[in-house]
Structure formats: C-alpha cells, structure tokens
Amino acid sequence: MLLNASGCLDALTAPDVARSLDAFVSKTITPEPRDGNAPVRIAETEAGMLNAIGLANPGRERFLTEVLPRLRELGVPLWISVGGFSAADYAETCTQLTDVAAIELNLSCPNVDEAPESAAAIVAACREATGLPLYAKLSPASWDIVGAARAVEAAGADGLSLVNTLRGLALDPRTLRPTLARGAGGYSGPALKPVALAAVYACAEGVEIPIVGMGGVRSGLDVLELIAAGASAVALGTVLFGDPEAPVRVRAELAAELAARDLGHPLDARGSAHSSLQMSVCSSGNRMQKVPGNRAKVPA
Amino acid sequence: MRRELRSVRGAERVGPYTLLRVDRGDLNAGIPGQFFMLEAPGRVLPRPMSVCIAPAGELGFLIDPIGPGTCALCELEPGDRLHILGPLGNGFDLDVGRPLLVGGGIGMAPLPYLSQRLHRPPAILGFRTPWHAEAAALLPGAEVCVEPAYVTELLPGAPHDVFACGPEPMLDALRRLVPDAQLAWEAPMACGYGACYGCAVEIDGELKRLCVEGPVLAGAA
Numbered sequence: 001m002l003l004n005a006s007g008c009l010d011a012l013t014a015p016d017v018a019r020s021l022d023a024f025v026s027k028t029i030t031p032e033p034r035d036g037n038a039p040v041r042i043a044e045t046e047a048g049m050l051n052a053i054g055l056a057n058p059g060r061e062r063f064l065t066e067v068l069p070r071l072r073e074l075g076v077p078l079w080i081s082v083g084g085f086s087a088a089d090y091a092e093t094c095t096q097l098t099d100v101a102a103i104e105l106n107l108s109c110p111n112v113d114e115a116p117e118s119a120a121a122i123v124a125a126c127r128e129a130t131g132l133p134l135y136a137k138l139s140p141a142s143w144d145i146v147g148a149a150r151a152v153e154a155a156g157a158d159g160l161s162l163v164n165t166l167r168g169l170a171l172d173p174r175t176l177r178p179t180l181a182r183g184a185g186g187y188s189g190p191a192l193k194p195v196a197l198a199a200v201y202a203c204a205e206g207v208e209i210p211i212v213g214m215g216g217v218r219s220g221l222d223v224l225e226l227i228a229a230g231a232s233a234v235a236l237g238t239v240l241f242g243d244p245e246a247p248v249r250v251r252a253e254l255a256a257e258l259a260a261r262d263l264g265h266p267l268d269a270r271g272s273a274h275s276s277l278q279m280s281v282c283s284s285g286n287r288m289q290k291v292p293g294n295r296a297k298v299p300a
Numbered sequence: 301m302r303r304e305l306r307s308v309r310g311a312e313r314v315g316p317y318t319l320l321r322v323d324r325g326d327l328n329a330g331i332p333g334q335f336f337m338l339e340a341p342g343r344v345l346p347r348p349m350s351v352c353i354a355p356a357g358e359l360g361f362l363i364d365p366i367g368p369g370t371c372a373l374c375e376l377e378p379g380d381r382l383h384i385l386g387p388l389g390n391g392f393d394l395d396v397g398r399p400l401l402v403g404g405g406i407g408m409a410p411l412p413y414l415s416q417r418l419h420r421p422p423a424i425l426g427f428r429t430p431w432h433a434e435a436a437a438l439l440p441g442a443e444v445c446v447e448p449a450y451v452t453e454l455l456p457g458a459p460h461d462v463f464a465c466g467p468e469p470m471l472d473a474l475r476r477l478v479p480d481a482q483l484a485w486e487a488p489m490a491c492g493y494g495a496c497y498g499c500a501v502e503i504d505g506e507l508k509r510l511c512v513e514g515p516v517l518a519g520a521a
Contacts, residue, residue: 013494013512014301027497035500035507042490042498044345044369049490053497056507189344241491242339242346244301244385 002223002247005214005237006081006104006137006161007053012067015074017240020247024076025235026063028083028106029093033059043170043179048189048216049238050168052182055083055109060093068100077101079135083109087117087125094130103132107152108139108164109186120151127156135212137161140195146206159210161235162199166192189238192216197229201273204230218246220253227266228273301493303339303383308376309358315434317406318374319352321360322384329354330387331394332414333465333484333516336361337492339383340369347373348489348511350410350465351387352438359384362435364406388492389515392482394418396461402451402474402481403439404466405432410484412438414463426451426470452477484516 001022010027011018018024036056043050058067071078080097083106084090094103105126107119115122123136136152138145140163149160165186170179178184196215203211213231216238217223223234239246254266263269306322320338329351337346338361347369353360365371376382392410394417401423403411408425415423423442426449427433436444443454451466452473462481464474471483487510490496499510503517 007497008495010494016301017495036497039500039507040488041500042488042496044343044490047344049344051490051496051498053500056497056500238344238490241496242337242344243303243383244491244493244495245303 001233002251003079003212003214003233003235004240004247005235006079006106007051008237008240011071011074011076014244017244017247018074018076020245021076021236022233023079023101024071024074025079025104026067026071026081027057028055028081028109029057029060029063030055030083030085031060031089031093033057033062038181040179040181041185043185045168045170045187045189045191047191048168048187049241050170050180050185050187051165052180052185054182055106060096064096079104081106081137082126084115084122086115087122089115090122091125091129094126094132094134097130097132100132102135102158103130104135104137104161105157106137106164108137118151119148120155123152123155123157133158135159135161137164138199139164139166140192140199140215141166145199146202149203149207153207153209157209159212159232160203160207161212161214162203162231163192163196163215166195188216190216190218193222193225197225200226200231201229204271205274217250220250220255220257223250223254224257224266224269225273228269228271230271230274232267232270301385303337303385305381306359306384308378308380308382310378311374311376314362314438315431316364317432317435318363318365319360319438320349320363320373320376321353321358322382324354324357324359327359327384328387329359329413331391332417333391333410333463333482334387334389335492335515336384336386337388337489338373341372341376341380341382343369343372345369345490346383346385346492348388348492349373350484350515351413352409354413354416362406362409362438385492389511390513392463392484392516398460400424400456400459400462401439401442402455402462402464402466402470403442404451404464404470407464407466407470407484407486408435408439410465411463415439424451424454426454426466480518482516482518485510485514487515 037054168187193216210232213226214235349361352362399421465484487499494512500507
C-alpha cells in the first residue's frame with residue numbers, strides 16, 4: 001500500500017497524482033488558519049532538502065467546509081493529518097472528522113512550537129474523541145523511539161507513521177547565514193532512508209500495531225526494504241516533488257523486485273530483515289487488513 | 301502530470317548565461333511566462349525555468365549558473381537527456397494594446413518568447429555588466445542599459461501595458477511607477493505543481509504559492 005507523506009502533495013492541484021496512490025494523506029490541519037513561515041522556506045542540500053513551511057493550512061473550519069468535500073470527490077481513501085498546540089486542539093479536530101479512512105496525528109513537526117503534552121497524552125485525548133483509526137507520526141530525533149512508540153500504542157494508537165523529518169540547517173555559501181528564513185528546517189530526501197529504516201526496524205520489534213514507513217523512498221527496492229524492516233505500508237515524500245509519476249514508477253519497480261525474489265505480494269517480505277521476529281505471510285496478511293484505506297485495492 | 305524525457309539539442313554560452321535547447325517533441329511550449337521543471341543532473345530537486353525561445357520542435361531555457369543545480373544544467377551537452385515537466389503556472393495575459401517589455405539580468409529569460417508572441421514590441425533590458433548584457437542578443441532591437449543606469453530611467457513618460465521580469469528591487473520599482481504592470485516573480489521551488497508550499501510569496505496580504513498563483517502577477521498585488 002502506497003501513500004504520500006503528509007505535506008508532500010496537494011491532491012487538489014495534482015488530482016491524478018493523488019489517484020495514483022492507495023490513500024491520500026492531507027497536509028496537516030490546525031484549529032486556526034496558518035500562513036506558515038516567511039520565505040525562504042526550502043533549500044536543497046547535497047543528499048536531501050530542508051523545508052520550513054510551518055504548517056501552512058486553511059484552518060479546521062475552512063478545511064472541513066471547503067477542502068474536505070472537494071477531496072472526497074477524488075474517490076481516493078483519505079487520511080487527514082491533524083496538528084495542534086495542545087492535546088485539546090488535536091482532540092477537537094478528531095471529534096469533527098467523520099467518514100475518512102484514518103487520522104494521522106502529526107506529533108513531530110520540526111518547524112513549529114510543539115504542544116506541551118507528551119505524544120502519548122495527545123493520542124489518549126484523541127482516542128477518547130474518535131473511533132477512527134489513529135496513526136501517530138513520530139520524530140526520528142529521539143534516543144528512544146521504541147519507548148515513544150510503545151507509549152502511543154498503550155495510549156490507543158492504531159498505527160505508527162515513521163518517520164517525520166529530522167531537524168537540519170543549511171547555510172548560504174555566499175553569506176554563511178541560514179538559507180531558510182526560520183533558520184533550521186526539516187531534513188528529508190535520500191539521506192533520511194537509513195534513519196527511517198532504523199526506526200521502523202526498531203519499532204517493529206517493540207509494538208504490535210502496523211507501521212507506515214517513510215523517509216527517503218525513491219524506488220521499489222526502497223519500499224521493499226521498509227517492508228522487510230517491518231512496515232505494512234509505505235509513503236512517498238520528497239521524491240514526489242521531482243517526479244509526480246513516482247507512485248506509478250515505484251509500483252512497477254516493486255513488482256519487478258518481487259518477481260525477481262519469487263514473492264507474490266509485497267507483504268510476503270514483511271519483517272524479513274528481522275532474524276528474531278516471526279512475521280509470516282499469514283500474520284502480515286492479517287496486519288495488512290488493519291491498515292485503513294487499503295480495502296479497495298491490492299498494491300501492485 | 302507527467303515528466304517527459306527529452307534530448308539536449310544544444311547549450312550555447314550567452315555572456316555568463318547558457319541557452320539550453322532541448323527537443324520539444326509533442327510538448328506545448330505554453331504561454332510566455334509559464335515555466336518547466338528541469339531535472340538537474342545529480343541533484344535531489346528539479347529547477348524551474350521559464351521558456352526563453354520556442355522555435356519549431358524546440359524549447360530553449362536561459363540559465364544563470366548560480367548554484368549546483370543550475371551549474372549542472374549548464375554543463376549538459378548535445379545528446380544528454382533530462383526529464384522536463386510543464387508548462388506550469390500562469391503566464392502573461394497577451395491581450396493588451398501597447399505592450400512594453402522590461403527585463404533585468406537573468407529576468408530577461410521569458411522575454412524573447414513573449415516578444416515573438418506579441419510581434420516584437422519595444423523592449424528595455426538592464427544588466428549588471430557589459431558581459432551580462434551580451435544576452436540582449438536574444439532580443440534584437442531592445443534598448444539596453446548597464447549599471448549604474450537602470451531600466452526605470454529608460455521608461456517612456458506614460459508607459460502602457462508593461463510586462464516585466466527581473467530582480468525584486470526592479471519589480472518593486474516598476475510596480476510603483478506602473479501599478480497595472482504584469483510582473484513575473486521568482487522563488488525557490490521544489491515541485492512546481494503546488495505540492496511543496498516552498499515558493500510562497502505574499503499576495504494581497506496572504507502567503508500564496510507562486511507556482512500555482514503565479515509566477516506572473518498583476519503589479520498591484
């Protein structure tokens with residue numbers, strides 16, 4: 001199952017790209033409208049890119065009344081990314097969301113001030129607010145990501161999204177001042193892949209809930225590696241900026257990788273990176289059913 | 301939304317710039333002021349470039365090698381291939397009475413194609429140095445000034461229907477003098493199709509994406 005990483009696609013300006021995914025993940029919605037950070041907001045680096053967009057979004061009310069109805073017309077399962085500045089912010093948005101495939105809680109945006117509560121407290125508040133599947137998106141910048149994953153699982157999360165960007169800084173080579181107006185930003189792209197693999201690999205051994213793997217994915221082999229590390233679904237991020245056809249290409253590459261390995265289904269490889277973990281075809285099949293938005297479609 | 305793989309036909313030096321010419325194939329050149337995302341060899345992100353010339357079967361982009369991506373593009377050679385995506389964004393409104401084109405530096409890039417489509421209206425170009433001003437050869441007949449002279453000094457008394465592209469101080473000066481000028485702006489872009497929100501600029505007090513709301517905006521905005 002292939003998704004986009006939140007904030008890496010606008011389904012309304014590129015509906016054909018959204019339709020090439022198994023589910024579309026929205027940009028993060030906050031209670032109030034946000035213009036986002038002042039420009040300059042992006043910078044390319046040698047092995048990735050930095051962004052400091054700052055959760056630009058129309059706010060909860062306009063999203064629900066103006067944007068969400070148009071997203072529904074696309075016919076793609078919708079995951080709504082929810083952000084906020086307190087647990088109550090997150091929970092209120094969850095309360096107002098109905099009839100979407102899943103909610104992803106953005107607990108790790110590196111470009112705004114975060115809510116004071118712990119990730120687990122936010123998940124617990126949202127769990128009380130909604131019966132929809134809740135995915136917790138965690139930062140890889142943690143010494144104990146497995147601890148964080150276990151805490152949000154215990155608080156009621158149905159799944160994990162691993163990983164968000166890492167904080168990074170680029171300097172303008174002429175001025176030696178930060179390129180981004182905000183200074184640091186979120187680092188994404190190819191350099192993030194080993195970080196994502198490590199997080200998925202570690203968390204797959206520590207939690208029972210399914211994992212959406214993301215970070216630096218560019219190819220079908222990258223998707224297969226994240227699945228082997230323990231992911232049940234994979235999201236594309238930075239690669240979409242340069243190649244809006246990446247979902248189609250990556251699916252074809254994944255099919256070729258599976259055929260070369262005599263595997264019938266991507267999840268046949270799930271967990272194969274782990275020597276200690278028993279993730280059979282059967283159990284991975286069961287887990288796959290828990291990933292919302294996947295019911296209508298089997299991945300290539 | 302699909303990228304096309306295209307061959308490089310030529311890459312000629314024009315002053316400090318490079319005119320990169322690629323096979324157009326069945327691609328539409330778009331409206332002057334629109335742009336394409338050009339795959340930059342060896343880089344993570346493509347680069348946005350407006351169409352400079354659009355002769356039959358070809359698209360030409362004028363590129364200033366200011367960073368690793370633009371340098372990589374300028375080093376392409378005939379026969380090399382690259383992905384291009386476009387045309388993207390909103391171009392100039394060509395339905396005007398008395399057009400006047402104004403360009404500054406690499407901002408002259410969209411003007412040769414615009415001039416062709418408007419049947420060679422008057423044009424004013426400004427450059428930092430005589431070396432940069434060699435690019436004026438792409439727009440025959442243009443009045444040219446070199447710093448410390450500025451394009452605003454060459455404007456006629458009552459300029460009509462100004463189309464302009466250039467550095468922000470030039471565009472700011474122009475929109476004070478000609479409030480209804482059509483101005484083509486520039487911003488760093490990761491995607492060119494509304495996905496990344498990287499190219500936000502302030503329009504009517506709101507930050508909007510230049511790739512989908514622009515890059516051509518009315519001067520009063």
